[in-house]
Amino acid sequence: MNSRSSDTFHSDDSTFDYIIVGAGSAGCVLANRLSASGKHSVLLLEAGPKDSNIWIHVPLGYGKLFKDTSVNWMYQTEPEPGLDGRVVFQPRGKVLGGSSSINGLLYVRGQHEDYDRWRQRGNVGWGFDDVLPYFKKAEDQQRGADEFHGAGGPLAVSDWRHPDPLSQAFVDAAAENGIPTNPDFNGATQEGAGFFQTTTRRGRRASTAVAYLRPAQQRGNLRVETSALAQRILFEGRRAAGVSYKQGDTVRTARARKEVLVCSGAYNSPQLLQLSGVGPADLLRQHGIDVVLDAPGVGHDLQDHMQVRMVMRCAQPITLNDIVASPARKLWAGVQYATLRKGPLTIAAGTAGAFFKTSPRLATPDIQIHFLPFSTDKMGEKLHAFSGFSASVCQLRPESRGTLRIKSADPAAPPEIRINYLATETDRTANVEGLKILRRILHAPALKPFVIEEVDPGTAIVSDEDLLAHCRRRGSTIYHPTSTCRMGNDPLAVVDQRLNVRGLDGLRVIDGSIMPDLVSGNTNAVIIMIAEKASQMILEDAAQARQPAPSMARA
Template sequence: MPSANQVFDYIIVGAGPAGSVLANRLSADPRHNVLLLEAGGKDNYPWIHIPVGYLYCIGNPRTDWCFKTEAQAGLQGRSLSYPRGKVLGGSSSINGMIYMRGQASDYDRWAAQGNTGWAWNDVLPLFKRSQKHFAGNSDVHGSDGEWRVEQQRYSWPILDAFREAAAQSAIESVSDFNTGDNQGCGYFQVNQRRGVRWNASKAFLRPVLKRPNLTVLTDVQVDKVLLSQGRATHVKARWQGADHAFTARREIVLCAGAIGSPGILQRSGIGPRPLLESLGITVQHELPGVGGNLQDHLQLRLIFKLTKARTLNQVANSLWGKVGMALRYAYDRSGPLAMAPSQLGAFVKSDPDQPSANLQYHVQPLSLERFGEPLHTFPAFTASVCNLRPKSRGRVDIRSANPDDAPLIDPNYLSHPDDLKVAADAIRLTRRIVASPALQVFSPEEYLPGKALQTEQELYEAASRIGTTIFHPVGTCRMGQDAHAVVDAELRVHGVAGLRVADASIMPDIVSGNTCSPTLMIGEKAAQLILATPFHTQEQEAGVSRAPATPVA
């Protein structure tokens, strides 16, 4: 435990994927004294580790912050649940475990916007460094790292049939989505270790907790960063029922995610002046882009009833089915309990004019009205499809200066007309795939949104009715060089020395796929950038010596 006058070289706020890998890398040098602060608790809830347990972690206040969005005009006034991990490992402890990098063009586009060092050829070695891939080392994969990537241990005939139907619809079958071009249909690779979830805590924190120069504290509610003469020097937080100001000699790194990091900056007086002044917060440094540029993947969950098919719906709603699942999992860590929520995926173009695949499918041998609710009693599968590069933009802002108050989250879904067009095209494409011969033995019948909806306007209405988040918020502390950028290409907050942000919030544009592993890569990049900065340079900028200082009260 930290002593009353202890000073740390680096303070990391948030123990999600980026914060976990950053704490590991910085503390690998015994000269660095590192403090990692996590607002949630320990990742010792059993359902975190059993893969199908995501059904019991999302919407559970023990593991999820249980945020809600503002009512969305584009979703018929609905407010959506907005899951975010509330334990060590962050959202890697409650997500779908899919290992996905996105497309090479995503990162090349970041670099083309002036973010030097972020092109695909720059970040690929970082992906490989942390990876422990089941197939070993290759040009695109690594096997010497900590982030386990394995093949799934269970399959369903209905998913094999969907993959064949996709092939009949001119969507090529592929074996690996992570080579830089993910177009095609195949089974996702997952972050598991022999049928058990492999989160960022297991990968990067547990193996190094005995390092004397690494301190990890949980249940720490961070309020703000304190500045001294324009430099970030302390983190003000509540821990064990008392207020603390933890002191950083060199740098503070926010890794609290696309929802948490902009909130900490805003409470620190770093953000849009009108917002801060309206909440009575003194403006320490005006940065209008903090909290803006929110992007997310909106999924359309098309559900098809089946006949002559076995799905998780029947198995999970049967006493004997539950017993069988438990016995199978206890025996060899396989069966339905070892399932990732989405086993089969596809990346396709919504229309031929798209430069690369702009739709992602998550195909599931189950159906339910919404996550957190029971599975349907009838056999069915879900073909969830999302627009990978939405043009709609939203915001995340604090509601008050009180860190206990939930943030205002407004994704502004389907506010751009192009997103409506892509949604309608996605529904039509899904219907074409399901109508292919390979699936007809199961007699699929469209349950949602309903086959009667056919016109363009009806499909727009369908998208607004069934659309829901796939939990990929990014972009709220955007990397760039313009007036609305929050961090530069080295992840340093513009105009504030000693402060960086390293999480999904720095993405200028959302990646074309799941966001967990790209966020982990951002943590690797942050470590690379920080370790490339000589100690003496940081200390000269800070105006401090190696001697411990007394933290403020």
């Protein structure tokens, strides 16, 4: 398949002001905001189906969707040298709402310093003070509006509805280890231990499909096409002029009067650009793709958060493992959820958590803990038969960098994903030191009434060398790939500060792939903020383009 700048559009093609490729965390936001005035026609393309699967809307349902090919791309990495040559499963949403429809629901923004670092690297307008208004604009905070939060926005942000003694004991155990209790990880400071907030409302998931797209779908100027896999972006010279997409056995094309907006995520956005002739020239020619723009940064700088779990055998039958093992308790959990939208089915992929520094030399936390009142060998697989709970270490700012490259000119073929986990000494040291601190928390007095033993890695694993070997043997993704279409001003930057693809016209990338580097926390809230900010920039640019040019004054 060739990507040619001379593509023609047939007479039956549809034409829109904006074409959005990908109805995920960013795409649904853009579809809502760009269609709101009624002045612009918008086409939203999604490769997956509608979000009609019942488990999408039940918070704990993410476990059911983890390996559901109907709503999940189910990618995997190439063998990872730093993880004993293992391949690492990479779930990604393929459904309206994208990964916001299948993720763990945690609402975490990262640290103020993350965004100030973006700005200091030359990305004007992306410091914390610049992006905070867009976090607030998106948010419908259960606790109400304040200096750091908004109320009345589309995105529901709520406190957890199923407090349990294990999660509270974890917060208390962290305090016993010098980690202060923090009631709001998204407030004045991130450091401390506490309970996560989630993108839920009254016990149901608030994906971007629910929060943003559903209220907009009845607008006459918005068209949503599902099961529509983008084949390539169509160019006229160096201007993005449309998109070719496939539905069933039919290939269709749509024309964009103003812009094509690529919102397909950290894996699919660089994949689509490369398939369209925008990427490293040698890679494109290798697959017979004509080069529209030699852009070596497309697919470069791939980053992800890795996690390493510890599993504890619980002394009391109060874990989700126990509920799942008991038909009567499972039935009661279902009744609780059906009648009150409360109970175990509202558990997100982290009930309590903590952010802390592994060294006093650090200015901000470099480790995040996710605590869960259940245990399993791998996410998406059966829970352990014993009473168990778990907690994982996640290094917040990894130095390791990887790549995303197409392996074929076929848009349906999965890309080559290389993340290079644990490639640097900093990353290896942070994970080992993080595990040591987590172990002290899990064996602290507050948790002692609940602990029989440490199951994994087990107390025989003590030395730094053995803990690092455990990281290599058990480490996995925590599902936060970013930075493959990085924003910046250097030769490898793909987009500029207004998210325009550098060197091309009429084309922007808007999703987690544009992050200059990873934020210090979960990424879904950040991607929604990026799309809120981008939508305003797009509307500003459209308004400016409509303004008549100033007339020349007569001499």
